[in-house]
Amino acid sequence: MKTIIHVVQHLSPGGLESMVLDMLEFTSQEHRIIIVSLDGAYEKTLENWPRLQRYQDQIICLNKSAGFSFKVIKQLLNLFKTYNATVVHSHHIGPLIYSGIAAKLNKKINHVHTEHDAWHLNASKHRRLQRFALSLSQPKLVADASFVKKALNNIFNSYPIYTIKNGINPYKFSIGDKQKARNKLNIILPVNSIVVGNAGRLETVKGQLNLIEAFRFLNSKYHLLLAGSGSQKEHLMQLVKRYHLEDRVHFLGHIDHMPTFYHALDLFCLPSNNEGFPLSTLEAQACGIPCIANDVGGVSETLCPKSSILVSNNAAITLAQAIESMTHKTRKFSSRDFILKNNHAQSMVNAYEELYFEGANL
Incomplete structure (x- = not known):
């Protein structure tokens, strides 16, 4: 049995973190998977995200203090040795x-690193840190989207970069009954x-203000x-x-079962x-x-071009026009078929497993 250890900054509801959990579910049972969170205490982390409960024996939280920590x-070096980590x-x-750094000190480990976005590299400090980290540990570098690979190539043009697009669990996210879902959410x-639905942190960067407008x-x-919570909730309320929209805009807070949320919708908006x-x-x-x-x-890489609408800006009037247009759009193509073909979690995991053990005598 080979051991794969994922290292994340924190384990709270989010896209990156959900992807790691999906990887845990779809990775071959021949491998042991451990998830290490640098931030947060173990009990609090599990309390704040119920989905983690079923994986509690595979989660380790280091509760890192602020600032750089030797x-x-x-701790990571000891964990890698204790679990005899392969990847x-x-x-x-x-x-x-x-x-x-810890993997470099354990020469038997194959290190893979995924960049999930590129906008943080606009800061010169982050570019310097990234360049230093890549030169030090020399991991296999993966971009989760074509635009991320392009941005990384512009900065680290001599570094080889793989592209493996994120996938989701299509058995969990499948077609459902709209009215039953609305009943479960207690929405009359x-x-x-x-x-129309939106799910995500209620923060300025997520654009819910424009959607409400x-x-x-x-x-x-x-x-x-609106599913989710965040620092902007009171302002948005x-x-x-x-705007006297209390009867039409519904704040649902954290949703434990996201498929039910999607089933309740006619369309989803990400502004x-x-x-x-x-x-x-x-x-x-x-x-x-x-x-x-x-x-x-x-x-744009996530949308079915035949069944969804991509807008060039998130101004309120632009979003309103797109919503009205979508309402009258004849649906001839299945967005689900697009996901099954392009973004199945199993395909993502297979690509990573090939990379984990590529050319290695592990």
């Missing part, structure tokens, strides 16, 4: 630095309502479901009140200012829900 390097897979720059809507231009049959390679659009389409999304980061 202790974490030692270490880091995600983002913090885990790259810490696990890269007028007959013939058109329901778009509803000023839409008639009363349109309703908005005040905005809804100011973000910045994105990497979002999973939410993949999940929605796997549930048969068409998407409207702002053309940032790798978003």
Whole structure:
């Protein structure tokens, strides 16, 4: 049995973290998978994300203190030795630095690193750190989207880069019953309502403010479901009140069973200012829900071009027009078929497993 250790910055609900859990589920049972979170205490981490409960024996939290920590390097080195790690897979720059140093000190380990977005490399400090970390540990570098690979090539043009696009679990995210889903969410809507949904952190970068403002231009049959929480929740609720949209904009908070959320929708909207390679659009389409999304980061790579709409900006009026257009659009193509062909989690995991053990006598 070979041991694969994923190292992440933290384990809280998010695209990167969900992807790692999907990798755990789809990786061959011949391998042992451990997930190490640099930040957070174990009990609190499991309490804050119920999905982690079923994997509790495979999760380790280091509860790293602020600032650079030599202790974490030692902890990782000990973990790699204790579990006789064959592969270490880091995600983002913090885990790259810490696990890269620890993996370098254990020469038997194959180190793979995935970059999930590129906008953080706009900062010169991050570029210097990334260049240092790559030169030190020399991992196999993976971009999760074509736009990420292009950005990495522009900065680290001599470094070989693989592309493995994110995938989702199509058995979990599948076609469902709309009315049953709305009943489960305890949402009472007028007959013939058109329901738009958005899921994500309620933060400025996610663009929910623009989406709420778009509803000023839409008639009363349109309703908005917002799943998630964040620092902007109170501000967004005040905005809804100011625009007298209390009966049409519904804050659902954290949703434990996301397929139910998607099943309740007529369409999904992602108005973000910045994105990497979002999973939410993949999940929605796997549930048969068409998407409207702002053309940032790798978003365009996630959309079925025949059943979804990509907008050039996330201005309120642009979003409103796209929502109305989607409402009247004849659906001749299945967004789910697009996901099954291009973004199946099993295909993603197979590609990573090939990379993990490529040319290695492990």
